[in-house]
Amino acid sequence: MKSLQVVSIAILAAVVLAGCRNEAAPSMHLTDNPYLADGRIQFQGSSVKHDMEINRVDTKRLPSGHLQLVIDIRNHHPDTVFAEMRTTFLDDSRHVLDQTNWQKVELLPQTVTQYSCTSMSPQASDYQVIIRKPDKTSYSQP
Numbered sequence: 001m002k003s004l005q006v007v008s009i010a011i012l013a014a015v016v017l018a019g020c021r022n023e024a025a026p027s028m029h030l031t032d033n034p035y036l037a038d039g040r041i042q043f044q045g046s047s048v049k050h051d052m053e054i055n056r057v058d059t060k061r062l063p064s065g066h067l068q069l070v071i072d073i074r075n076h077h078p079d080t081v082f083a084e085m086r087t088t089f090l091d092d093s094r095h096v097l098d099q100t101n102w103q104k105v106e107l108l109p110q111t112v113t114q115y116s117c118t119s120m121s122p123q124a125s126d127y128q129v130i131i132r133k134p135d136k137t138s139y140s141q142p
Contacts, residue, residue, distance in 0.1 A: 033094050035128045041071070044132035051081050052131075055112060065122025071115045071129065075107035082106055084134045087117040089124035097124050104134060 041057065043049040056072040067089060075081050084102040091097045098120045107113045119127075 035088060035090055035094065035096075036126065040127060041129045041131070044130055048083065048131055048133050051075065051077055051133075052083065052107060059127070062118070067119040067122075067124040067127065069117045069127055069129070072112050073105070073107060073115060073131075074112045075109060078109050080106060080108055082134050084132050085115055085117075086130050088128045088130075089119040089121070090126040090128070091123050092125050094126065097121050102132075102134075 041054055053074050053076065054071060055074050056070075058070045060068050062068055069087065073083075083105045085105055086100055086102050088099045089097045100117060103115075105113060105115055115129075117127075117129075
């Protein structure tokens with residue numbers, strides 16, 4: 001009986017110790033510039049990429065030191081397409097400096113539409129723009 005208790009305690013201890021592994025430790029994959037790893041302008045979803053194309057991107061430093069971004073987007077569809085865009089401005093260390101909210105952009109049929117955004121801080125040195133399709137437009141609602 002005594003040996004059965006010792007064996008049971010040993011098995012219980014082994015199970016408890018096996019369950020104490022730290023499986024919540026994050027896996028690490030270091031990237032030099034994670035925001036720009038896929039490019040400065042990124043499409044969220046393959047269908048977005050086929051609906052429009054980026055014709056031109058201009059950046060300039062304003063006299064105030066702020067970074068201004070202007071993007072020309074061409075809609076290839078015969079219908080109006082809606083997109084949402086969010087710009088993230090990065091500092092010299094490639095960390096997030098400021099980020100816009102998702103902004104709805106209406107792309108008229110077979111035309112070029114301009115999207116413009118200016119950083120809130122003069123320390124902005126780079127940017128990332130994500131373009132996605134909105135779930136639902138508010139134009140169809142009363």
